[in-house]
Amino acid sequence: MKEKPTLRELKQEKKKEDILRAAADVFIEKGYYRTTMEDVAAKLFMTKGSVYYYFADKQDLLFQSQVMLLKRGLLTIKEILNEEISAKEKLKKSLIQHIEHLINERSGFSMLIKPEQDFTVEQESIIFELREEYGKCFDFPIEEGIQTGIFQTNDPKIVRNLLLGAMNSLVQWYSPNGKKSKQEFADHVADYLLRMLVVDTE
Amino acid sequence: MKEKPTLRELKQEKKKEDILRAAADVFIEKGYYRTTMEDVAAKLFMTKGSVYYYFADKQDLLFQSQVMLLKRGLLTIKEILNEEISAKEKLKKSLIQHIEHLINERSGFSMLIKPEQDFTVEQESIIFELREEYGKCFDFPIEEGIQTGIFQTNDPKIVRNLLLGAMNSLVQWYSPNGKKSKQEFADHVADYLLRMLVVDTE
DNA sequence: TAAAATTTTGAATATTGATTCAAAAACAAT
DNA sequence: ATTGTTTTTGAATCAATATTCAAAATTTTA
Structure with a gap:
C-alpha cells in the first residue's frame, strides 16, 4: 500500500x-x-x-x-x-x-494574548505598574525570609516569577470537582510552592 | 474642590x-x-x-x-x-x-487563548492527547521517584501541573539579557522546581 | 515541444463586528 | 405639566480580513 x-x-x-x-x-x-x-x-x-x-x-x-x-x-x-x-x-x-x-x-502550551499588544502605551504602563505592585507583595516577604534565614535562594526574582506563573496556570487546569475543598486545595498548593524557598525541614 | x-x-x-x-x-x-x-x-x-x-x-x-x-x-x-x-x-x-x-x-495576570474555544472538537481532542502525552513525560519520572522514595508528595498531578505552569510562564517573563546563560538559567530554574518534590537535603 | 497537471496570483466577494449617530425615551428640575 | 438633560435605541456606516475563484504562470510528463 x-x-x-x-x-x-x-x-x-x-x-x-x-x-x-x-x-x-x-x-x-x-x-x-x-x-x-x-x-x-x-x-x-x-x-x-x-x-x-x-x-x-x-x-x-x-x-x-x-x-x-x-x-x-x-x-x-x-x-x-x-x-x-x-x-x-x-x-x-x-x-x-x-x-x-x-x-x-517562545511558545508554550497555550497561546497568550499579551495586553501590551492591544493597549496604548499609557494603558500598558498602568497595567504594568499594577502588576509590579502586585508582584511586590510577594517580593517583600520573600526578601524578609531570606534575611531571617528561613528562605534559601539566590534568585528571589526568578522564584517569585515561578510562583506567580505556577499559580496563574491554575486558571487553566483547576477543576472545582476535585476531592479537595477550595481551601484545602489552595493550602496544599501553597505548601508545594513554598518548598521552592524552604530547603530544610524545620 | x-x-x-x-x-x-x-x-x-x-x-x-x-x-x-x-x-x-x-x-x-x-x-x-x-x-x-x-x-x-x-x-x-x-x-x-x-x-x-x-x-x-x-x-x-x-x-x-x-x-x-x-x-x-x-x-x-x-x-x-x-x-x-x-x-x-x-x-x-x-x-x-x-x-x-x-x-x-478565573482570571490571572494574562489572558489566554484556550484552544477549545477556536478548534473543532476533533482538533481539540488531538491537541488534548498530545498535551497529555507531553505531560506524561513528567508524570513517569515523578511516579518513579515517589516509588523509590526520592520524591515526597501526595499530589503528583497537582505538582506536575504546577511545574508545567511555572515553566510555561517563562514565555512571558524570561529575558535573554539576564546575567545567566540560557543553560545556567534553565538549570537553576529546574533546581528550584525540583525542590517542590524533594523535601530532604541529601 | 505540446499537452496535462499543478501552483500562484490578485481581484472580487462575503462576513463579521466595531463604531457612529440622529431620533426616541426616560428622567430630573422648575 | 413643561422644559432641559441624560440615556437608550437600533439602524446605518465603516473597516478589516478571511475566503473564493477564474485566469495566468509554472512545472511535469510524454
Whole structure:
C-alpha cells in the first residue's frame, strides 16, 4: 500500500512545513487574532491565495502549527525517558529540556494574548505598574525570609516569577470537582510552592 | 474642590461598574477577541449603543476591567503584608489569597487563548492527547521517584501541573539579557522546581 | 515541444463586528 | 405639566480580513 512519494509530493510537504513554521512564528509574535493571512504569506514572499492552496483556513494553520510544535517538543523529551538514569535526573533533564524548548520557541502550551499588544502605551504602563505592585507583595516577604534565614535562594526574582506563573496556570487546569475543598486545595498548593524557598525541614 | 456626587453620578458609576463586571466575565469566558460588544451588552440586557455611552471602545473595556480585577486583588493581598506574622506565614497567606482569587475570578495576570474555544472538537481532542502525552513525560519520572522514595508528595498531578505552569510562564517573563546563560538559567530554574518534590537535603 | 497537471496570483466577494449617530425615551428640575 | 438633560435605541456606516475563484504562470510528463 505504500506509495513512493514523487518529487512533487516531497516539494509539497516541504512547502507545507515552511508555511507552518512561518505561521507559528507570526502567531507567536503577534498573537493569533492579530495576524492576517497576508502576514503569514508575506513571511515567505507568497500571496495569501497560495496559502489557501495548502491549508483550508486560518484555524487549520493554527491547529497544525500547534501540533507541529508539540510533536517537535515530544520528540526530544521522550528520548530522555529512555535513558538509564535516576528518576530525579530524568525529571531534571526533562525540565531543562522543556525550559529550553520554551525559550527557543517562545511558545508554550497555550497561546497568550499579551495586553501590551492591544493597549496604548499609557494603558500598558498602568497595567504594568499594577502588576509590579502586585508582584511586590510577594517580593517583600520573600526578601524578609531570606534575611531571617528561613528562605534559601539566590534568585528571589526568578522564584517569585515561578510562583506567580505556577499559580496563574491554575486558571487553566483547576477543576472545582476535585476531592479537595477550595481551601484545602489552595493550602496544599501553597505548601508545594513554598518548598521552592524552604530547603530544610524545620 | 470636592463636589457632592449627585444621584445621577452615583447611578452612572454603578452602571459603569456593572458593565465592567459583565465585560470581565465574558472576556474571561469567551476570550477577548471572541466576545462582541453585543455579548457584553446582552449580559446586562442593554444594547451595544448604550455601552458606548459609558466606554470609548472595546479596548477600553478590556483595559478598565483588567485594572478593576488587579485592584481588587491588590486590596486584599496588601492587608496581609501588614499583619504581625512571620515572613513565611505572610508569604503563605499571600499565596493562598492569590490562589483563591484566581479560582474565584478565573482570571490571572494574562489572558489566554484556550484552544477549545477556536478548534473543532476533533482538533481539540488531538491537541488534548498530545498535551497529555507531553505531560506524561513528567508524570513517569515523578511516579518513579515517589516509588523509590526520592520524591515526597501526595499530589503528583497537582505538582506536575504546577511545574508545567511555572515553566510555561517563562514565555512571558524570561529575558535573554539576564546575567545567566540560557543553560545556567534553565538549570537553576529546574533546581528550584525540583525542590517542590524533594523535601530532604541529601 | 505540446499537452496535462499543478501552483500562484490578485481581484472580487462575503462576513463579521466595531463604531457612529440622529431620533426616541426616560428622567430630573422648575 | 413643561422644559432641559441624560440615556437608550437600533439602524446605518465603516473597516478589516478571511475566503473564493477564474485566469495566468509554472512545472511535469510524454
